Structures are given as structure tokens and as C-alpha cells.
Amino acid sequence: MEPSEYVLEMENITKSFPGVKALDGVILRVRAGTVHALVGENGAGKSTLMKCLFGMYDRDDGTIKMNGEEVSFTDAKDALKRGIAMIHQELSPVKDQTVMENMWLGRYPEKKILGIPFINNKAMYNDTIEAFRGLGLDINPKVKVRYLSVSKIQMLEIAKACSMNAKIIIMDEPSSSLTQNEVDQLFSIIKELRKKGVAIIYISHKMDEILKISNEVTIMRDGKYIGTWESNKLTTDFIISKMVGRDLSNRFPPRHNTPAExxxxxxxxxxxxxxxxxxxxxxxxxxxxxxxxxxxxxxxxxxxxxxxxxxxxxxxxxxxxxxxxxxxxxxxxxxxxxxxxxxxxxxxxxxxxxxxxxxxxxxxxxxxxxxxxxxxxxxxxxxxxxxxxxxxxxxxxxxxxxxxxxxxxxxxxxxxxxxxxxxxxxxxxxxxxxxxxxxxxxxxxxxxxxxxxxxxxxxxxxxxxxxxxxxxxxxxxxxxxxxxxxxxxxxxxxxxxxxxxxxxxxxxxxxxxxxx
Amino acid sequence: MKTELEQKLTSGKIKDFCINNAIVLVLISLIIFIAIREPSFLSLRNLRNILTMSATRLIIALGVAGILITGGTDLSAGRSVGLAAVLSSSLLQSQDYPRRMYENLPSLPLIIPVLIAITVCGMVGLANGIIVSKLKVPPFIATLGSMVAVYGITSIYFDRPPYGAQPIGGLNSSFSALGTGFIGPNGLFSLPYIVLIAAFIAVLMWVVYNKTRLGKNVYAIGGNSEAARVSGVNVVKTLITVYIIGSALYGLGGTLEAARTGGATNNYGNGYELDAIAACVVGGVSVSGGVGTVGGVVVGVLIFSVINYGLTFINVNPYWQQIIKGLIIVAAVAIDIRKYLARR
Incomplete structure (x- = not known):
């Protein structure tokens, strides 16, 4: 495997807080055009790892490379400039603005009239339609975001990341508030993204989804790197046992209730x-x-x-x-x-x-x-x-x-x-x-x-x-x-x-x- | 290696300590600064004067604090102070004062006018509470309205025959004594009544905020009013109660302030609401709600009194005092907010 295959390489990332070692030599290598699942229990250090990537935490040790070149970001905006975007678990769009205004927030297309810059609504509309078409999305750009479902807002965020030329998109629990067919829709968008060569880091607790959508899985536990596997060789039970460090033979406890009157x-x-x-x-x-x-x-x-x-x-x-x-x-x-x-x-x-x-x-x-x-x-x-x-x-x-x-x-x-x-x-x-x-x-x-x-x-x-x-x-x-x-x-x-x-x-x- | 780590830890601790106790440190450094310039500042007499100055301000600030903690605000505080001052003074003018508002009014026992002033103000609070909680008018707007309207009410009451608009003076001796009297020997160790009353109110409010269901609900509503509604907190009732308590405290504060200064006009108390809110936020009360302590408010009020009194004591130009106050409001909050920002 040549190193250039990886679009992102995080090596030996270590971060301590007073009293705790939140990350201890964690490795994450993500290939272009693949979905890389990152799993671990809450507190395993997934968020901390992402915060180190985005420069929200200063890591104590370790290197981050993009396309083989060492990088270091100061904040999410800086990371976005270099092509890394994150779709957060809790989305926070500007609810009373339209879909297209949210899409181009802070970078509205302009046209000059008498040398004074005005927002070019027509270009904004067309660009939005264009971006949505590329992902197979069907959202009216002129609707206020307030009237969209969570899943549509999420797709809007993904489209936004794409429009900024993101090469790596991190999705944190993207399906946590989606229903089954919305998840299917999300997956088809992810497939579109892969075709474009975008790498996706997929953080989730849902094993069936991980097995279905991801190419590789990296498992973390207690701030430590446990390993990376190809998804098609994995089972739910295997992932869970690696995550929790013990065998979980049953996902549900036995029930002893007897419904009465x-x-x-x-x-x-x-x-x-x-x-x-x-x-x-x-x-x-x-x-x-x-x-x-x-x-x-x-x-x-x-x-x-x-x-x-x-x-x-x-x-x-x-x-x-x-x-x-x-x-x-x-x-x-x-x-x-x-x-x-x-x-x-x-x-x-x-x-x-x-x-x-x-x-x-x-x-x-x-x-x-x-x-x-x-x-x-x-x-x-x-x-x-x-x-x-x-x-x-x-x-x-x-x-x-x-x-x-x-x-x-x-x-x-x-x-x-x-x-x-x-x-x-x-x-x-x-x-x-x-x-x-x-x-x-x-x-x-x-x-x-x-x-x-x-x-x-x-x-x-x-x-x-x-x-x-x-x-x-x-x-x-x-x-x-x-x-x-x-x-x-x-x-x-x-x-x-x-x-x-x-x-x-x-x-x-x-x-x-x-x-x- | 280890010592370096230890050093890091302890320096972090010192920083944390400074951030967590920023307002107390500001107060102490102010006092030190003034004392260096003028060592005679550190005297019991000055301490007593500062406490006396702080007393009514503290009562008013404690009233606003509860409302701020619910995530609201109360702009009507200052005008309510004026209303209470005018009401109580007009009912407690001395029998031999020539231009009394009520010429035939017999000498009333102190408690009745005081209670009238507190009750009338409490009704303003009731209105504020209903407008905010039932009609869902944002507190800033609701109390802006009542601030304007209360001034009108006070002025109508104030500007009446036979003598029209003229300052209400000639307070009777028992009322003046409430504002200026003290217990203990006449000298260094005397304690003014109003300081005692303010201390009592502070203790009372501490109990209300920390030891009653009302207090817990106030913090809950300020922290997350939706969650409070789900958790079985009676949001409407709690809000109305908090606004009533606040206004009642302005009523008490206004009455005491009139007694202390010997009279009132319809313009009395103008701007007190901003002083009170400033003292609260400097004392660590969050204007976005959910956070604040009685101790913090006490320190916040003291800081402003020390600035007013102390800087005058060392002859700082009053215009400069305003600038310093403004800077302290912003700086105190900027430091205080560090407690809640995520650490790297």
C-alpha cells in the first residue's frame, strides 16, 4: 500500500487532560473515495480525536497528514479551507432563512450594480439546484429551513460541504434521528460522494449501518487504538466485543414481565x-x-x-x-x-x-x-x-x-x-x-x-x-x-x-x- | 519531568482560582488601590458609610437578580423605586410641615405606609409577571412598558393640587429614623438600621434561592424553561411569584431610600434598574439565566459602592469614575464567562 492512497493519516495522536489520558497513540488512516467507520463507546475518545483533527484541542503528540503532507489546523474554518468538513450530530441551521441562503451563508454570490455589490439571488438559486442535482437531492431552495425535516437539513449540510469542495466529510451519528428510508436516502448520497472521490468518516453506534455502508472500520476503546479492519470481514458481535472489550452475547437483556390488566x-x-x-x-x-x-x-x-x-x-x-x-x-x-x-x-x-x-x-x-x-x-x-x-x-x-x-x-x-x-x-x-x-x-x-x-x-x-x-x-x-x-x-x-x-x-x- | 507537570497543574489551579473568584479579587484590588493612594480610607467610618450606601442598592439588586436568573430582566425596577419613595414619603410627612400632600392625614404608624408602598409595587410585579408568563411578551419589552407606565402613575400621583409638583419633604421623625438611625453606641461601632434590614433581606433571599422549591424552580426555568415545563415545574406561577418578589423588594428599597435621603420626587429612582442589573452581572448573575448567587450580588453591589465612595474619597474626577465603572462591568463579565467556556 502506498502512502498516497490515504487522503488522511492521523498517526500516534495523544492528548492528555489533567488526570486523564483522553487519547493514547491513536491511528486513523482514511482512503479517498471510501467510507471509514469510527466506532467506540461514548467516552472512547472519538470526539476528542475529531477535535484534535480540527484544531479545537492542541494535541500533545502525533502527526496529521493530508495527501501525505503534514497539516495542522487552527479551527474548523481552517480545516474546511483544506477540504475537511464535519456534519454535526446536532445541526444548527439559520431556521428562518431559506435553504439556499443557508447553503451559501457567508459566501453569497454577488453581482455589482453601479459598483455596489448586491446578492445575486438568481445565481444562488441556480448554484443550489446544481449542487443538489449532483447528489440526487430534491429540496426546494426557496423554502425556509424551519419547514425541513432533520434529514433534509442534514442533506443540506452535506451538500454545503460538497459545494466547498470538501474531500473528507465527517458525519457524527448522522442517522440518530433518521428513519429507515431517510437512512437509505443518506446512504445513496454517501455513494454519490464516494463516486466523486470524497472520503467519509462515519461515526456511529449502529452496527448494521456500519456494516452496510463502510469499507473499513477503526475501533477505539478508552482513548486507545484497538485496530482497523475491512468491513466485509466483520460481524456485529465482533465489533461490539472489541468496543467494550468483552463479549456481548446478547444485545437485549432477558425480560421477565407479564402484562396484566x-x-x-x-x-x-x-x-x-x-x-x-x-x-x-x-x-x-x-x-x-x-x-x-x-x-x-x-x-x-x-x-x-x-x-x-x-x-x-x-x-x-x-x-x-x-x-x-x-x-x-x-x-x-x-x-x-x-x-x-x-x-x-x-x-x-x-x-x-x-x-x-x-x-x-x-x-x-x-x-x-x-x-x-x-x-x-x-x-x-x-x-x-x-x-x-x-x-x-x-x-x-x-x-x-x-x-x-x-x-x-x-x-x-x-x-x-x-x-x-x-x-x-x-x-x-x-x-x-x-x-x-x-x-x-x-x-x-x-x-x-x-x-x-x-x-x-x-x-x-x-x-x-x-x-x-x-x-x-x-x-x-x-x-x-x-x-x-x-x-x-x-x-x-x-x-x-x-x-x-x-x-x-x-x-x-x-x-x-x-x-x- | 514530574516537577514540570506539577508546576503546570498548580499554575492551572491558580488560574482557575482567579477565574472562579474574579469578582472578589476585583473588589479586593480596588480597595488596595484606594488604600495605597489614601491609607486613611481603611477606617470603620468609611466601611459603615459604604455599607449604608450599599444597603438599599443591595435590596433592589436582589429583587432584579431573581428575575435575571429566570432568564428575564426588569427595567421597571428604578421607576418602581420612585413610586414607592413618593408613596411612602407622601404618607409620612411630619404634622408640622407646612405644605403636606395630605393636610388632614393623621400621623400613621410607620408600618402602614411602608406596606402600602410594597404592596403597590408588588402589583406592578404581578402585572409584569402575567404579561411575561401568560402573554409571552419578552421581559425586556414587558418591563420597558411598565417602566414607562409606572413613571406616569408616579407623576400623576405626585403632580396634584393643592401644591402641584414639588418635592415631598418634611418626613416625620420615625420615618427619617428608619433611614438614618442605627443601633449601638453613637460612634464607631454603630450599625445603621438599613444595613441590618439589607443583611436580613440578603439572608432571606439566600434561603429562598437555595432552600425552597421556588428558588430551585427559578434556576430550572432560567437554565432550560422547556425542560422545566416537562418536569412538572409550574412555570407561570413561578415567574409571576419572582416578578412580585422583585417588585416588592424595589418597594422596600425605594421606601428606605426615601427615608435615608429625606424625601422624594417623581423622578426618584431613575436609572436604578441599570445600576442593579450592572451589580448583578458583575456579581456573576448570567443575563441568559440559570446562574447567579446572593453572595455574588452582594459583592457586585459592594464593588460599585467602593467605586463611588472610594474614588470620590481619593478625588477621582466623577467623569472618570463613570469610565471606570463601565470598564469594570465589561471586564468582570468577560472574566466571569471564562468559567463556562470550554477549555482547550
Whole structure:
């Protein structure tokens, strides 16, 4: 193998922070026109490695070469100039500007009228169309980004990177909020990129995707380089065992729950919001795990958030234990023994500047008030410590700010918050999104354990294997309707997909109406 | 090798310590600077004067602080101070003062006018809270509106027959004593009432922010109001309460300030809101919400009093004092924000 084959070579990258060696001699060699998967548990050092590449951290040791030539970037902008772009996990476009304005942000094509530069909208439009065509994208350049789905925004970012002549595109968990056919679309774009000779570093926790799309896989563990393999010689189990350093024979814990009588009955629920769900009915039994599947836009989150009182309902009823309940807000929902783990941990879950203790206790202060109305923090802290131990949150102390934890550990803290309210019905919206394999298993165990204790669980997930592996029944939604409920034991990916794509005839018209 | 590493670690620690305690260090260096120029600055008398100057400002700043921590702001603070000052003074003029606003008003017990002033201001806070939380008007706009309107209300109340717009003076002795009296022997070791009241309010607010559900909810709303809503925090109720508490504190502060200075006009308290917000941010309260401590606010207020009093003490031109204040506001926040920026 000649060195020139590699478009990027990172050799012996080492980076220490006080007290920890975050990277220890890590190697990453990426060939042009290939997809190189970078895997490792959260905290394995993937992000740190990327930050060293982009110059956001000063590495202690090691060299970075592009096309055999040593490089060193000062920041992401500098890296972009040399042809390296990153598509972040959390995208942040300018929402109230159009697709094309976002595409050419900061480098608008200009035309001079009387020597004064004006923005050339026509050129911008044509250039955008041109760039999209090259990747097989179908997005209207004049639509405000606000109206695009996450996947479309992501594709916009990719197109933007391409238009800047990126030779290496790093994708950090690109599929974490995409549905299956959006992932397929992403993969076809990746294939287009490969044809153009672009190299892709694909950071993901999803093994099936990695095996499907990548040419090579580099595995990291605890800041160390474990090795690089050709993907076609790998299996999911092999990758996982290298990642966690032990064998993970089963991806899902055994479940010992036995669904009993009905606890929650939802009948004819219609959202009061426009273009949301309509006439959804289902029941949830005690000790049952009910999965909810569907494509993005199926209005699954809207459904559970409405049940939890965060969104307005137009009609329909909710019964708990046979009694009709009216839930107007989260306070009512908590009183009705419900808990909601929201999909967007950072937006609606954590209080980044507050400690783990405050984050855990926020819904539970009522329990820790003295007669004078003052907080008895000692008892609260004791309970938080207990919850940290039980859920195995990795943290130096319960007074650590939650923003300093990894995503998986933050999620465990949020579990701890809700478990402390002693809920009977847990609504879990993408509970393992953006969480590494090892922690995922722990989260599954927590869920299985809760069900075994007779708690009722609704779990929304976009990962089909997760739904199949964890649910007693799976409700499938499509475009705001419940299109069917499958038995968890006999359900197949194909059966779910069929229900998830049961669109009504009017769908296309509606879509156009939304965009117009 | 090892010693080098150790050196690195300790120097990092010193840097961290400086960043984490930047405002206290600013205060100490200010005092040292003034004391070098004029050693007689370090006296109990000056300390007492600075504390007296700080007392009402601290009460007002503590009111704004809670609102800032929710991610809001309150521009109506200064005008509310004026409203309270005018209200309480007009009801507590001495019986033998010739041009009283209410000629037939009997001598009222101190507590009644004080409570009236606090309650009326509290109602301004209630309005602010409802406008912000229910009508979802951004706090800056909501309180800009009430700031303007409160000035109008104060002026209408102030500019009335029989004597029209004229400063309200001739406060009765019990009210003046509230502002200028002290306990302890008349001399070095006396403690002014208003300093004691401010200290009590500071302790009270510390308890509210740290030991009550309200306080925890305030930090939660400021940190992430969407997450607070999901977590069962009553966002509307909490916001309204915080705005009421804030305004009530301006009411108390305005009343005490009138008692201390011996009267009021409708223009009283103008600009106090900016002083209070400045003291808060210098004291480490984040205007984007979620962060702030009572201790920080105390230090922030003291810094401004030391600048006002100390720099006058060493004869610094008052225009220069303004420039120094401006620089300190920006510098303090620039240093403070380093606590939260990602480290390399």
C-alpha cells in the first residue's frame, strides 16, 4: 500500500487532560473515495480525536497528514479551507432563512450594480439546484429551513460541504434521528460522494449501518487504538466485543414481565394542532412494554407529549385504571403517575448548568419539603446518591454539573429523575438515542426491570431491532394515524415497514400544502 | 519531568482560582488601590458609610437578580423605586410641615405606609409577571412598558393640587429614623438600621434561592424553561411569584431610600434598574439565566459602592469614575464567562 492512497493519516495522536489520558497513540488512516467507520463507546475518545483533527484541542503528540503532507489546523474554518468538513450530530441551521441562503451563508454570490455589490439571488438559486442535482437531492431552495425535516437539513449540510469542495466529510451519528428510508436516502448520497472521490468518516453506534455502508472500520476503546479492519470481514458481535472489550452475547437483556390488566386506555385521541395525529386509540397493560414505531413525521412524539399534557388535544379520552382523566399539563400528568422521557435530551430534558442532584430532584422537591416549606437537601442528596448507584451513573459526585456527563450518563440521570416520582406509566421517547452500545444495554435492563416490577412502558424508537427486541407489542404509526398493532414476538421488520408506510392518498397534496 | 507537570497543574489551579473568584479579587484590588493612594480610607467610618450606601442598592439588586436568573430582566425596577419613595414619603410627612400632600392625614404608624408602598409595587410585579408568563411578551419589552407606565402613575400621583409638583419633604421623625438611625453606641461601632434590614433581606433571599422549591424552580426555568415545563415545574406561577418578589423588594428599597435621603420626587429612582442589573452581572448573575448567587450580588453591589465612595474619597474626577465603572462591568463579565467556556 502506498502512502498516497490515504487522503488522511492521523498517526500516534495523544492528548492528555489533567488526570486523564483522553487519547493514547491513536491511528486513523482514511482512503479517498471510501467510507471509514469510527466506532467506540461514548467516552472512547472519538470526539476528542475529531477535535484534535480540527484544531479545537492542541494535541500533545502525533502527526496529521493530508495527501501525505503534514497539516495542522487552527479551527474548523481552517480545516474546511483544506477540504475537511464535519456534519454535526446536532445541526444548527439559520431556521428562518431559506435553504439556499443557508447553503451559501457567508459566501453569497454577488453581482455589482453601479459598483455596489448586491446578492445575486438568481445565481444562488441556480448554484443550489446544481449542487443538489449532483447528489440526487430534491429540496426546494426557496423554502425556509424551519419547514425541513432533520434529514433534509442534514442533506443540506452535506451538500454545503460538497459545494466547498470538501474531500473528507465527517458525519457524527448522522442517522440518530433518521428513519429507515431517510437512512437509505443518506446512504445513496454517501455513494454519490464516494463516486466523486470524497472520503467519509462515519461515526456511529449502529452496527448494521456500519456494516452496510463502510469499507473499513477503526475501533477505539478508552482513548486507545484497538485496530482497523475491512468491513466485509466483520460481524456485529465482533465489533461490539472489541468496543467494550468483552463479549456481548446478547444485545437485549432477558425480560421477565407479564402484562396484566389494562392500565391506560386511549380512545379516539385527536390533536388540536394542525397536521398532527388523528383518532389514535390503544391500550397499555400493567407491566407491558408497548413499542411505537413509525417514520419521522408519524407524530409519535406529539402523541405521547399530548398524553402527558404538554400539547393540546381536540377530542378523545384517556382512561387510567378505568377512570377518565383530564391532563392539562405536566403537573397533572405527574400526579396521574406518569413520566415522560423526552426525545431531545438537551432541549427538553437536562438543565445543563445545574448539578446532577438538582436535575434529579427538580420533579420531586415536594417529597423533600419540611413543614416550614424548606428543602431538606440531605435526604434529597442521599436519594440521588442511591439513584446514581442503582443506575450506575459515572460521575465523581452528585454535585457535578450534568453538562459534564456523557449523553448516556445524562440519560440515566433523567431516568433517575423520573423513577423518583414513582411512576406507573413511563413514556420513553427514543430512550437510547445517541447512546453507546454498553450504556444502551444498561438502559434496556432498566426498562426490562421496570416492566418486571409491573410498571407500564411506552417506548418510541426509530431503531427497529430495539423495538423488536424489547416490546411486548408494537404500535405502528403513519402520518398521524395508528396503522396497526403487532405482537412483539412475531413482528418482523417488513411487517412494521409495511404499516409505517401506509400513507393515505392525500398525503402528497398535504405535503405540498405544508411547503407552500 | 514530574516537577514540570506539577508546576503546570498548580499554575492551572491558580488560574482557575482567579477565574472562579474574579469578582472578589476585583473588589479586593480596588480597595488596595484606594488604600495605597489614601491609607486613611481603611477606617470603620468609611466601611459603615459604604455599607449604608450599599444597603438599599443591595435590596433592589436582589429583587432584579431573581428575575435575571429566570432568564428575564426588569427595567421597571428604578421607576418602581420612585413610586414607592413618593408613596411612602407622601404618607409620612411630619404634622408640622407646612405644605403636606395630605393636610388632614393623621400621623400613621410607620408600618402602614411602608406596606402600602410594597404592596403597590408588588402589583406592578404581578402585572409584569402575567404579561411575561401568560402573554409571552419578552421581559425586556414587558418591563420597558411598565417602566414607562409606572413613571406616569408616579407623576400623576405626585403632580396634584393643592401644591402641584414639588418635592415631598418634611418626613416625620420615625420615618427619617428608619433611614438614618442605627443601633449601638453613637460612634464607631454603630450599625445603621438599613444595613441590618439589607443583611436580613440578603439572608432571606439566600434561603429562598437555595432552600425552597421556588428558588430551585427559578434556576430550572432560567437554565432550560422547556425542560422545566416537562418536569412538572409550574412555570407561570413561578415567574409571576419572582416578578412580585422583585417588585416588592424595589418597594422596600425605594421606601428606605426615601427615608435615608429625606424625601422624594417623581423622578426618584431613575436609572436604578441599570445600576442593579450592572451589580448583578458583575456579581456573576448570567443575563441568559440559570446562574447567579446572593453572595455574588452582594459583592457586585459592594464593588460599585467602593467605586463611588472610594474614588470620590481619593478625588477621582466623577467623569472618570463613570469610565471606570463601565470598564469594570465589561471586564468582570468577560472574566466571569471564562468559567463556562470550554477549555482547550
Amino acid at each position: 389494562n392500565l391506560l386506555e386511549v380512545g379516539g385521541l385527536c390533536s388540536a394542532e394542525r397536521n398532527s395525529f388523528n383518532n389514535v386509540s390503544f391500550n397499555l397493560r400493567k407491566g407491558e412494554i408497548l413499542g411505537i414505531s413509525g417514520l419521522v413525521g408519524a407524530k409519535r412524539s406529539e402523541l405521547v407529549e399530548s398524553i402527558f399534557g404538554l400539547r393540546p388535544l381536540k377530542s378523545g379520552q384517556i382512561k387510567i385504571d378505568g377512570k377518565k382523566v383530564r391532563i392539562k399539563n405536566s403537573i397533572d400528568a405527574i400526579d396521574a403517575k406518569m413520566a415522560l422521557l423526552t426525545e431531545e435530551r438537551r432541549v427538553t430534558g437536562i438543565f445543563p448548568m445545574l448539578s446532577i442532584a438538582d436535575n434529579t430532584l427538580i420533579t420531586n422537591w415536594k417529597k423533600y419539603l419540611s413543614k416550614a416549606g424548606l428543602i431538606r437537601s440531605k435526604q434529597g442528596i442521599a436519594d440521588v446518591d442511591e439513584s446514581i448507584k442503582q443506575l450506575r451513573v459515572k460521575t465523581p459526585s452528585c454535585l457535578t454539573r450534568i453538562r459534564n456527563l456523557s449523553g448516556g450518563n445524562q440519560q440515566k440521570v433523567l431516568f433517575g429523575r423520573w423513577l423518583l416520582t414513582e411512576p406507573e406509566i413511563l413514556l420513553l421517547d427514543e430512550p437510547t438515542r445517541g447512546i453507546d452500545v454498553g450504556t444502551k444495554y444498561e438502559i434496556y435492563s432498566i426498562i426490562a426491570d421496570l416492566a418486571a416490577k409491573g410498571k407500564s412502558i411506552i417506548m418510541i424508537s426509530s431503531e427497529m431491532s430495539e423495538l423488536l427486541g424489547m416490546s411486548d407489542r408494537i404500535m405502528v404509526m403513519c402520518n398521524g394515524r395508528a396503522t396497526g398493532i403487532l405482537d412483539g414476538k412475531t413482528a418482523t421488520q417488513e411487517a412494521i415497514m409495511t404499516l409505517a408506510t401506509q400513507f393515505e392518498q392525500t398525503k402528497e397534496n398535504e405535503k405540498e400544502a405544508i411547503l407552500a
